[in-house]
Amino acid sequence: MLNMLRELFVNVLIIIASISLGNMITRDRDIVVKKSADLMLGILCGIFGSLLIIYGVKVSDGVVVDFRCIPILLMGIYISFSSSMITSVMIGLFRITYYGVNSVTLAAFGIVIACGICCGLIGKLKVSVVKKWIFAFLCVAVITSSGFVFLLHEPEVRKTVLLSYMIGLTVITAISYLLMHYIMKSNVTYYHMESAVSMDFLTGLHNLRSFDYGLNSAIRYAKNTGGSVSLLYMDIDRFKMVNDVYGHVSGDYVLRDFGRLLAQESRETDLVSRNGGEEFSVVLAKCDIDTAMRIAERLREKVEQTVFFSEDHQSIRITVSIGVANYPLNADNAEELVLVADKALYAAKQGGRNRVLAAEPLRAGTDCVTREPMI
Numbered sequence: 001m002l003n004m005l006r007e008l009f010v011n012v013l014i015i016i017a018s019i020s021l022g023n024m025i026t027r028d029r030d031i032v033v034k035k036s037a038d039l040m041l042g043i044l045c046g047i048f049g050s051l052l053i054i055y056g057v058k059v060s061d062g063v064v065v066d067f068r069c070i071p072i073l074l075m076g077i078y079i080s081f082s083s084s085m086i087t088s089v090m091i092g093l094f095r096i097t098y099y100g101v102n103s104v105t106l107a108a109f110g111i112v113i114a115c116g117i118c119c120g121l122i123g124k125l126k127v128s129v130v131k132k133w134i135f136a137f138l139c140v141a142v143i144t145s146s147g148f149v150f151l152l153h154e155p156e157v158r159k160t161v162l163l164s165y166m167i168g169l170t171v172i173t174a175i176s177y178l179l180m181h182y183i184m185k186s187n188v189t190y191y192h193m194e195s196a197v198s199m200d201f202l203t204g205l206h207n208l209r210s211f212d213y214g215l216n217s218a219i220r221y222a223k224n225t226g227g228s229v230s231l232l233y234m235d236i237d238r239f240k241m242v243n244d245v246y247g248h249v250s251g252d253y254v255l256r257d258f259g260r261l262l263a264q265e266s267r268e269t270d271l272v273s274r275n276g277g278e279e280f281s282v283v284l285a286k287c288d289i290d291t292a293m294r295i296a297e298r299l300r301e302k303v304e305q306t307v308f309f310s311e312d313h314q315s316i317r318i319t320v321s322i323g324v325a326n327y328p329l330n331a332d333n334a335e336e337l338v339l340v341a342d343k344a345l346y347a348a349k350q351g352g353r354n355r356v357l358a359a360e361p362l363r364a365g366t367d368c369v370t371r372e373p374m375i
């Protein structure tokens with residue numbers, strides 16, 4: 001029994017390494033929310049399970065002892081019924097291909113299919129993850145143990161195999177659960193930290209770092225496709241007065257609600273950012289200058305008509321000035337686009353505030369000239 005457990009330890013190492021590697025591959029990708037993920041993850045775990053068979057322990061009558069059920073269990077609990085079935089079918093087919101078609105491999109195929117069905121159905125239950133693990137473990141233990149009883153005819157071998165397998169299965173199931181629990185908690189912390197790096201804590205909008213990255217990405221895409229990108233660069237008028245009259249806490253309330261208004265009035269594809277203080281921006285992909293001017297004017301009017309509130313529920317009225325620039329009309333790159341939009345914003349401020357102005361093409365030897373919105 002000890003020799004078998006020692007040989008099964010290789011399976012344990014493969015499982016731990018595979019789970020850890022799988023998390024590294026998928027953590028920064030949104031594949032788990034896509035339909036195609038079921039097929040891809042099912043295939044990957046099928047390969048994972050096949051590797052466990054190769055390093056399994058061979059006993060009498062061609063029976064192989066391993067923990068191929070663990071990847072099936074993982075797919076059933078964490079992904080979907082279909083991915084669990086894909087994994088089990090791949091493992092079953094590999095078992096037949098690797099050892100040839102005979103009564104033992106056909107029985108093994110039936111066993112993994114049964115495990116796939118049970119784990120997939122358990123994954124659909126509206127119970128805690130711990131209970132899913134317990135139910136899946138019990139189902140797998142019953143199905144695989146029944147298979148060993150059916151396939152092993154020598155009482156002593158059957159007893160040794162069953163005892164070794166059940167001890168090993170219990171240990172590796174516990175290890176897998178604890179490892180997955182740790183990974184899930186670590187990923188939550190990782191995602192929170194990643195969000196904190198790219199999001200503004202007060203408004204929930206993108207911050208300056210995220211804005212820079214998003215604007216550069218949008219312009220690279222526009223260069224490759226011959227498209228355009230417009231930038232709305234805006235500043236709340238006389239915001240210092242809001243802080244002086246109502247206090248900085250009320251000023252934060254206004255900034256927060258202003259950010260929400262921008263997000264609500266923008267498309268899902270727009271990049272809405274707080275660039276610092278009372279400065280905000282909206283990156284409009286696939287948007288020409290005239291359309292951007294109409295959008296900016298609509299935002300200006302919406303802000304002017306909206307009532308904001310102070311900490312003690314006093315109504316506050318604000319206005320916003322907006323500078324609008326477009327790639328490739330006004331600039332050749334992201335840095336130049338920001339410069340031109342900022343100059344248009346400055347001109348709007350100098351021209352009386354609560355205005356939308358668009359920048360004319362900026363080239364060497366010329367300055368930024370602005371024009372009124374075309375509405």
